[in-house]
Amino acid sequence: xxxxxxxxxxAKGMSITFGEMLQPTQVENYPDGPGxxxxxxxxxxxxxxxxxxxxxxxxxxxxxxxxxxxxxPSNCIYIEAxxxxxxxxxxxxxxxxxxxxxxxxxxxxxxxCVEACPTDAITHGHGFELATLNxxxxxMRKEDMxxxxxxxxxxx
Ligand code: SF4
Ligand code: SF4
Numbered sequence: 001x002x003x004x005x006x007x008x009x010x011a012k013g014m015s016i017t018f019g020e021m022l023q024p025t026q027v028e029n030y031p032d033g034p035g036x037x038x039x040x041x042x043x044x045x046x047x048x049x050x051x052x053x054x055x056x057x058x059x060x061x062x063x064x065x066x067x068x069x070x071x072x073p074s075n076c077i078y079i080e081a082x083x084x085x086x087x088x089x090x091x092x093x094x095x096x097x098x099x100x101x102x103x104x105x106x107x108x109x110x111x112x113c114v115e116a117c118p119t120d121a122i123t124h125g126h127g128f129e130l131a132t133l134n135x136x137x138x139x140m141r142k143e144d145m146x147x148x149x150x151x152x153x154x155x156x
Contacts, residue, residue, distance in 0.1 A: 047109045049127035050102055050145050053120060055092060058149040061121035062100060063093035071116035076106035097142060104130055104138035 053061045064081035080099035082090075090096035113122055132138060 043126055046126055046128075047111050047124040049104075049125050049130060050113075050140070051123050051125040051147055052100065052142060052145045053123060053147055054149060057092070059089065060091045060096055060146065061119045062097045062117075063091050063119055063121070064095040064097045065118065067116045067118060068113035068122055071112040073110060073112060074106040074108055076103040077101070077113060078103070100142040100145070102140045102145070104140060105135055 055061050064079055066079055066081075069075075069077040069079055078099065078101040079097050081095045082098035084090055084094060084096055109124070111124060114124055130138065
């Protein structure tokens with residue numbers, strides 16, 4: 001009986017193999033073409049490299065509350081806070097993040113930091129090309145993650 005079961009199992013497995021052989025070949029032309037995630041339906045939910053967001057006035061949304069760092073299970077977020085002044089306003093609140101680093105050597109892309117942020121300052125982008133031969137390149141700084149300021153043009 002066990003021989004019959006084994007033969008049936010092999011036949012079942014091989015039927016899937018031969019079935020796949022008859023399907024059209026799908027080729028990703030990456031890295032010369034678009035990456036496998038670009039344009040894919042599930043891209044919206046993909047947890048890629050982090051982005052630090054700005055508000056509609058161009059100020060940084062991060063108010064240096066440290067909640068993301070507290071929520072991070074890998075302890076890979078490093079923040080130094082500083083006070084905003086009348087002359088130098090970086091965020092809309094009292095404080096802003098003078099230094100904001102994420103160490104991608106340790107990050108597991110769990111998204112807890114994004115969930116913990118009360119101002120939606122930190123989000124996951126779609127970037128995934130993070131591989132490097134130098135581990136120090138995996139420490140992302142605020143300047144690497146901050147979304148560029150785009151001045152709003154007045155509507156005519
Ligand atoms: S995604 Fe997870 S591991 Fe990475 S910085 Fe955020 S909380 Fe930490
Ligand atoms: S990213 Fe969000 S949670 Fe983290 S320090 Fe800034 S405001 Fe607070």
